[in-house]
Amino acid sequence: MELRNHPPSEPDVPALKARALNLRRKMMGMASGKGEGYIAQGLGIADCLAALYFHEMRHDPANPDWDGRDRFLLSTGHYSIAMYAVLAEAGYLDDGELPTYGLNGSALPMSTFDETVGVEIVGGSLGHGLGQAVGMAMGLRLDNSSARVFCEFSDGELDEGSTWEAAMGAATFKCDKLVALIDCNGIQADGPVTVAIEPVADKMRAFGFETYEINGNDMAALVEALAACREANGKPKAIVLRTTPGFGIPTIMARERAHFVRVGNDEWDSLIEELERENA
Amino acid sequence: MPESKTLGDRTRGMGEIVEVAGKVTELAPFGNTLAEMAASRPEIVGLTADMGRYSDILPFRDAHPDRFFNVGMAEQNLIMIAAGLSKVGKIAYCTTYSVFITRRAYDFVAIACAHSKANVKIFAGMPGLVNGYGATHQATEDLNMMRGIADLTIIDPCDATELKQVVRAVADIPGAVYVRNLRGKVPVELPADYRFEVGKAKVLKEGDGDTGIIATGYMSARALDAARIVAGEGRDVGVLHVGTIKPFDRAGVLEFARRHKRLIVAENHKTTGGLGTLVIEALYDAGICKPLSRIGLADGFFECGSQEYLEAKYQVDLPRFLEVIREG
Structure with missing residues (x-):
């Protein structure tokens, strides 16, 4: 698979939606094998990952360490289920590895390690992603590289002061090849987001980011916003993604406590059937 | 017995080790050595968290302004940015006071640097009692804290002779390194033929x-x-x-x-x-x-x-x- 597409061609939205559905299928397979997982967040971010890996980003699964690759940093390490799904869909991982998700001794741990092919940072201790993305963008610029840096982090991570230190750094150092992808799904470990983080988009603008706010489960809106972020205008970019946890499976979308999903063994099959039925 | 320079009740300038009469000193061995070695190593970058003057990194800034970054008073960000730079091939030397690295940025040193074997070289100023500003500025438990981190090299140099060798050596020690930096007029104590070797007493x-x-x-x-x-x-x-x-x-x-x-x-x-x-x-x-x-x-x-x-x-x-x- 050759994905060194840059600048990206016209987006094929139906094809990208089909990729996102494939990611959701893979995630449900992993979660049902393990019996639990951060599936709600994974289903919510699937569209964004499909848009990045199959349209916007320049990368090469046959050469994961290619210097010229665009970087994708998953700051929310517990979204690993989504990361492995997209890495498998893109060809970095074998589908056969996915059933080991979260099992003892697996190369696909519940929280991402950078030893896994295609994973750029150790995620999981929240508030670590954006600052490292800033450093990467600064370093790539020193090398006159045209590579871009995409950093996903969550609304919950806006609680962490380090995220705001990093945001100030991104503007100070004019990291205009940096795109912050803020997954605002409204949930964190103890339930709904509790700290007064809104209005997120206004805050990002105030911190110097060129900011877009979209429905993060709308593929056409995703590719449009990502395209708008290509301009080299001296400003870092942010896309506030309003996502729905469990998107694609209404039963999970309706769950009150969606941060960590654990359902009975007999229920996974019906949830997978629901995914297919809803997206038929 | 060498006689201490009389300072009365005054506290000294930020983080300068006491200058003892009769001892030879060298000014800013860290920054001058870094500036010199970086001339032939373009992958070296230097950072500070608003402590450039008090960490002796200014000679590097003056020699290589395009590779110097002051991130402001933000130690977590200092370490995150250094880790990010290292993950695209740079060797990131960063400076602030020991207390701020160890107490404020511990998780970032452990996870973003040591866990990832990132080439981040932390020169942490004013270890121990090399500071008159009290407990907020005195890193008196930093070795204890940092030795708990796996895959982190920790160095406590003796003098200017050793510090200069350490500045050069850490560039080629893979992964994250924590050095107790000495600044200002640093005494020359060890003989000229002293050779620092990492991991060797x-x-x-x-x-x-x-x-x-x-x-x-x-x-x-x-x-x-x-x-x-x-x-x-x-x-x-x-x-x-x-x-x-x-x-x-x-x-x-x-x-x-x-x-x-x-x-x-x-x-x-x-x-x-x-x-x-x-x-x-x-x-x-x-x-x-x-x-x-x-x-x-x-x-x-x-x-x-x-x-x-x-x-x-x-x-x-x-x-x-x-x-x-x-x-x-």
Whole structure:
């Protein structure tokens, strides 16, 4: 698979939606094998990952360490289920590895390690992603590289002061090849987001980011916003993604406590059937 | 005995080790060496968190302004940005005070740097009592904290001679490194033929096998001073310098310990959790039991004052060394 597409061609939205559905299928397979997982967040971010890996980003699964690759940093390490799904869909991982998700001794741990092919940072201790993305963008610029840096982090991570230190750094150092992808799904470990983080988009603008706010489960809106972020205008970019946890499976979308999903063994099959039925 | 420069009750300028009359010093060995070596190593970048002036990195900034970044008073971000730079091929030297790295940015050093084996070289200023601003500025438990992090190299240089070698050496030590930096007019204590080797303790002076001092940082120089003084009393004290705290040179320390009847461990740090603890663990694990005295700081938060005042008050000064040696 050759994905060194840059600048990206016209987006094929139906094809990208089909990729996102494939990611959701893979995630449900992993979660049902393990019996639990951060599936709600994974289903919510699937569209964004499909848009990045199959349209916007320049990368090469046959050469994961290619210097010229665009970087994708998953700051929310517990979204690993989504990361492995997209890495498998893109060809970095074998589908056969996915059933080991979260099992003892697996190369696909519940929280991402950078030893896994295609994973750029150790995620999981929240508030670590954006600052490292800033450093990467600064370093790539020193090398006159045209590579871009995409950093996903969550609304919950806006609680962490380090995220705001990093945001100030991104503007100070004019990291205009940096795109912050803020997954605002409204949930964190103890339930709904509790700290007064809104209005997120206004805050990002105030911190110097060129900011877009979209429905993060709308593929056409995703590719449009990502395209708008290509301009080299001296400003870092942010896309506030309003996502729905469990998107694609209404039963999970309706769950009150969606941060960590654990359902009975007999229920996974019906949830997978629901995914297919809803997206038929 | 060398006479301390009189400073009265004044606290000294930020983080300069006390200049002792009659001792040769070198100005800003860290920054000048970094600036020089970076000329031929374009992958080196330098960062500070608003402590450029007080960490001696300004010679690097002046020589390589395009590779110098001041991130402001944001130590977490300092370490995150350094980690990010290293993950695209840079060697990131970063500076601020030891206290701010260790107490504010610990998780970032552990996960973003050490766990990822990121080439981040932290030069942490004003270790121990090398500061008159009190507990907020005195890193007196930093070795204890940092040695708990896996895959982190920890170095406590003795003087300008060693520090300059360390600045060069860490560029080629894979992964994250924490160095207790010395700034300002840094004394030249070690002989010109001294060679720093990571992970190797060095015998600075052979003794007669009675008292052996195991020390780190500039306390190794103080041990040499003390050894010279007591030589006139018929005491021939050995001195071992443990420049690398992690990885700890267990074999070198045990070999030195076996050759001495009694041991003194000295560090510019609390006596728990640092070199003293490492030595005792090594001795106990090896089944060696010998009289051992510790020179270092008791547990506590320390007050403001000049370095001379603090070192005397908290019992890590030269008279304390002489007292402990003479107890044996």
